Amino acid sequence: MKSDIEIAQEAVMLPITEVAKTIGIEADDLELYGKYKAKLSQELMDKTKNNKDGKLVLVTAINPTPAGEGKTTTSVGLGQAFGKMNKKAILALREPSLGPCFGIKGGAAGGGYAQVVPMEDLNLHFTGDFHAITSANNLLAALLDNHIQQGNELGIDPRQVVWKRCEDMNDRALRNVVVGLGAKADGMVREDHFVITVASEIMAIFCLATDLDDLRERLGKIIVAYNFKGEPVTAKDLQAVGAMMALLKDAFAPNLIQTLEHTPALIHGGPFANIAHGCNSVRATKAAMKLADIVVTEAGFGADLGAEKFFDIKCRMSGLTPDAVVLVATIRALKYNGGVPKDQLSDENLDALKKGIVNLEKHIENLQKYNVPIVVTLNSFVTDSEAETDFVRTFCEERGCEFALSEVWEKGGEGGIALAEKVLDVLENKESHFKPLYEDSLSLKEKIECVAKEIYGADGVEYSPAALRSLDKLESLGMGNCPVCMAKTQYSLSDDAKKLGRPEGFHVSVREVYPSAGAGFVVCVLGSIMTMPGLPKSPAAHRIDVNSEGVITGLF
Numbered sequence: 001m002k003s004d005i006e007i008a009q010e011a012v013m014l015p016i017t018e019v020a021k022t023i024g025i026e027a028d029d030l031e032l033y034g035k036y037k038a039k040l041s042q043e044l045m046d047k048t049k050n051n052k053d054g055k056l057v058l059v060t061a062i063n064p065t066p067a068g069e070g071k072t073t074t075s076v077g078l079g080q081a082f083g084k085m086n087k088k089a090i091l092a093l094r095e096p097s098l099g100p101c102f103g104i105k106g107g108a109a110g111g112g113y114a115q116v117v118p119m120e121d122l123n124l125h126f127t128g129d130f131h132a133i134t135s136a137n138n139l140l141a142a143l144l145d146n147h148i149q150q151g152n153e154l155g156i157d158p159r160q161v162v163w164k165r166c167e168d169m170n171d172r173a174l175r176n177v178v179v180g181l182g183a184k185a186d187g188m189v190r191e192d193h194f195v196i197t198v199a200s201e202i203m204a205i206f207c208l209a210t211d212l213d214d215l216r217e218r219l220g221k222i223i224v225a226y227n228f229k230g231e232p233v234t235a236k237d238l239q240a241v242g243a244m245m246a247l248l249k250d251a252f253a254p255n256l257i258q259t260l261e262h263t264p265a266l267i268h269g270g271p272f273a274n275i276a277h278g279c280n281s282v283r284a285t286k287a288a289m290k291l292a293d294i295v296v297t298e299a300g301f302g303a304d305l306g307a308e309k310f311f312d313i314k315c316r317m318s319g320l321t322p323d324a325v326v327l328v329a330t331i332r333a334l335k336y337n338g339g340v341p342k343d344q345l346s347d348e349n350l351d352a353l354k355k356g357i358v359n360l361e362k363h364i365e366n367l368q369k370y371n372v373p374i375v376v377t378l379n380s381f382v383t384d385s386e387a388e389t390d391f392v393r394t395f396c397e398e399r400g401c402e403f404a405l406s407e408v409w410e411k412g413g414e415g416g417i418a419l420a421e422k423v424l425d426v427l428e429n430k431e432s433h434f435k436p437l438y439e440d441s442l443s444l445k446e447k448i449e450c451v452a453k454e455i456y457g458a459d460g461v462e463y464s465p466a467a468l469r470s471l472d473k474l475e476s477l478g479m480g481n482c483p484v485c486m487a488k489t490q491y492s493l494s495d496d497a498k499k500l501g502r503p504e505g506f507h508v509s510v511r512e513v514y515p516s517a518g519a520g521f522v523v524c525v526l527g528s529i530m531t532m533p534g535l536p537k538s539p540a541a542h543r544i545d546v547n548s549e550g551v552i553t554g555l556f
Contacts, residue, residue: 003556004109004110004111004112004115004119004556005119005120005552005553005554005555005556007112007113007115007260008109008115008117008118008119008120008260009119009120009551011115011117011260013035013036013117013118013258013262014258014262015035015036016030016032016035016036016037016038016256016257016258017030017032017038018262019256019257019258019262019264020038020256020264022262022264023088023090023264023291023292024291025040025044025256025291028041028043029041029043029044029047030044030256031250031253033127033255036117036118036121036257036258037118037121037126037127037255037256037257038255038256039127039250039253039254039255039256040253040254040256040266040287041253042253044287045287048287048290048291049290051290051291053289053290054088054090054288054289054290054291054292054293054294054295055293055294055295055323055324055427056285056289056295056297056320056321056322056323057078057294057295057296057297057322057323057324057325057326057423057427058297058298058299058307058310058322058324058325058326058372059071059074059075059078059296059297059298059299059325059326059328060298060299060302060303060306060307060310060325060326060327060328060363060367061301061302061303061327061328061329061363062302062303062327062328062329062333062334062337062359062360062363063301063302063304063337063359063363063490063491063492063493063500064301064302064333064490064491065332065333065336065337065491065500066336066342067330067332067333067335067336067342067345068330068332068333068379069328069329069330069333069379070111070328070330070379070406070409071298071328072093072108072109072110072111072298073110073111073112073114073115073379073408073409074114074326074328074377074379074406074408074416074419075091075093075110075296075297075298076091076093076110076114076115076116076259076263076265076408077110077113077114077406077408077409077412077413077415077416077419078296078326078406078408078416078419078420078423079091079259079263079265079296079413080114080259080260080261080263080408080412080413080416081408081413081414081415081416081417081419081420082263082294082296082413082420083259083261083262083263083413084261084413084414084417085417085420085421085424087293087294087420087424088292088293088294089263089292089293089294089295089296090263090264090265090266090288090291090292090294090295090296091116091259091263091264091265091266091267091288091295091296091297092265092266092268092280092284092285092288092295092296092297093108093116093265093266093267093280093297093298094108094267094268094269094270094271094278094279094280094298094300095108095122095126095129095130095255095267095268095269095270095280096108096109096122096123096270097130097168097196097197097198097270097272098124098130098168098169099168099169099170099196099198099533100170101123101124101540101555102169102170102535102539102540102541102544103170103533103535103536103539103540103541104535104536104539104540106540106555106556107119107122107123107555107556108122108123108270109122109123110259111409112408112409112410112412113260113408113409113410113411113412113415114259114260114408114409114412114413114415114416115259115260116257116258116259116260116265116267117257117258117259117260118257119555120552120555122257122267123555124552124555126255126267127251127255128251129251129255129268129269130168130197130198130270131168132247132248132250132251133197133200133202133203133206133248133251134166134167134168134197134200135247136202136219136244136247136248137165137166137197137200137201137202138165138166139240139243139244139247140163140202140222140224140235140238140240140244141163141164141165143238143239143240143243144156144161144163144224144225144238145179145180145187145188147238148187148188149187149188154227154233154237154238155227155228155229156225156226156227156233157225157226157227157228158188158190159190160225160226160227160230161190161192161224161225162223162224162225162226162514163222163223163224163225164192164193164194164195164200164531165192165193165194165195166194166195166196166197166199166200166202167194167196167197168196168197168198169196170196170532170533170534170535170539171194171532171534171535172530172532172533172534172535174193174194174532175193175194175530175532176191176193177191177192177193177194178190178191178192179192193532194532195275195531195532196272196275196531196532196533198270198271198272198275198276199271199272199275199276199531199532200276201222201516201518201519202219202244202248203269203270203271203276204271204276204277204485204516204518204519204521205218205219205222205516205518205519206248206251206252206269206281207268207269207270207271207277207279207280207281207282207314208277208281208282208313208314208317208318208519208520209252209281209282209283210282210283210286210318211283212245212249212252215245215248215252216241216245218518218519218520219235219236219240219241219244219245219518220234220235220236220241220518221234221235221236221517221518222234222235222517222518223515223517224238232477232517234517235518252283254266254267254268254281254283254284254287255267255268255284260412261412261413263413264291264292266280266284266285266287266288267280267284268280268281268283268284269281269284271300272300273299273300273301273305273306273309273490274300274301274305274487274488274489274490274529275487275523275529275531276485276487277309277310277313277314277485277519277521278299278300278301278305278306278309278310279297279299279300279306279309279310279313279314280297280298282314282317282318282320285297285318285320286318286320294427299314300490301490302363302490302493303327303363303366303367304363304366304455304456304493305486305488305490307325307366307367308366308437308451308455308486309485309486310322311370311434311436311437312436312437312438312451312483312484313483313485313521315434315436316436316440316483317483317520321432321434322372322432322434323372323373323426323427323432324372324373324374324375324423324426324427324430324432325367325370325372325373325374325375326374326375326376326377326419326423327360327363327364327367327374327375327376327377327401328377328379328406329360329376329377329378329379329392330378330379330381331353331378331381331384331388331389331392332345332346332381332383332384333356334353334356334357334359334360334392335349335352335353335356336356336500337355337356337357337358337359337500337501338351338352338353338354338355338356338357338501339352339355339356339500340352340356345383346381346383347383348385348387348388350387350388350391353388353391353392354391355501356500356501357391357392357395358501358502359493359500359501359502360376360392360395360396361395361399361502362457362493362502364376364396364399364401366454366455368400369437369454370434370435370436370437371432371433371434371435372432372433372434373402373426373430373431373432374400374401374402375401375402375403375404375419375422375423375426376392376396376401376402376403376404377403377404377405377406377419377422378392378403378404378405378406379406379408379409380405380406380407380409380410380415389405402422402425402426403422404418404419404421404422405418405419406418406419436483437450437451437454437455438450438451440481440483441481443475443480444471444474444475444479444480444482444484444513444522445461445463445471447483447484448461448484448486448510448524449461451484451486452486452508455493456493456494456495456508457493457494457502457503457504458494458506458507458508459505459506459507460507461507461508461509461510462507462508462509462510463509463510464509464510464511464512466511466512467510467511467512467513467524470512470513470514471513474513474515474522477515479515479517479522482515482520482521482522483520483521483522484521484522484523484524485516485519485521485522485523485524486524486526487523487524487525487526487529487531488508488525488526488527488529489526489527489528489529494506494508495508495509495526495527495528495529496527508526508527509526509527510524510525510526511525511526511527511528512524512525513525540554540555540556
């Protein structure tokens, strides 16, 4: 069996100018990054801004398991299937983070015969967007420490510096550090912290801003510290915004690449969904909707994280209205939720499937609260039995969901036609009456408890004393109307990764609360989730190499 990277490397790609022509983009409207990558020009955005919007389809999933779900693979295969049906479709997806590529999860280019290419470029440096975001973040940190060193005119309290440095790598040793050691000229000694770039506020701002003016305004609102009076100090106060804009200007243009079957794909931005809001950029999504009749996008991890944030943060802020949701599951993952060990998932086990399907059931119930039509798809494996598939089909149809099998990993677009037909039927015959889960007017605590109870199924919420103090402070600063961005484990509906299936009788614990004032939301850290991941004992980096001909191996 060929690996994903071998399949991708054998693909015959079209010049990106030819892919662009299929959706009406001329070469002059592209900023080329070699033959197979390009950024969309501002002129193109201006020319198409009055075009009619295409339909927006969100792809989400059950909680991830070691058995795999294939959300990105399904998204790519669905886009390819629309292409085979002569539909004008575009993918709008996130860029992968280097952290998971070198860690345990791998990249985010899809898999099998449903991938975006060039796969190696996408999973590594791509067009440099993440480097630009990292640089802008760390420029702000450098200006902050320099201001304190050079007289501290703003009266910043070094004990209340909240801005963190970042890098796009899993490096647990940088979670908590001390800076300023050495001579007096080396800065003031203080505790500092790093987050992974995809969990940074700059990444969130980058993905929520609609244009350069909006980007500038959001950057200016970033709270970097508090002064000795307890008042917030912003990036604008530090006169940092102009230089940050210069670093981000080129990165802010959406990237265009292609799938293995030459379906256009806009890949832009990449916030984590377990820590940040988990969706590609608003700018790319809106551009895609002006260029195609159908846009397939996705949100990270399970629907309790990515989809909730897509609806309650991205759609709320951007005015986007999804027309349909595709919910991805696998029989193997459902059996894992039912207690089957990973090495026994290939065996038929209806009892375990019936026990584990409650995870899918909860996600269906959650999505129905947003009043968007749902199509459930099973990412098919050869080990799935007919009885198991029939059970899941009946289960979904009894709950008012359309159902389709997906075989895109093995067959590419051809294996996604059944799913594409179901999605098209929903788009043509079922109306979306989308609304967010909660109103802006609720307090921050009410929003947290709404998500915890309605989406996670918790009985209640417990707060640390520090979290309660932060909530009071943020309310007093006028951030009470902001949505909440819940940072929690992706592996469970609860904040305990070991609680599989559909946990009941639990509380979630809010450990920390902090503002992302530029992004426009409040981050609530639940349980033991980390904003800087660590590498596993045997990281994927050990298996990545380059041969004598310059070909990358081991990337997945």
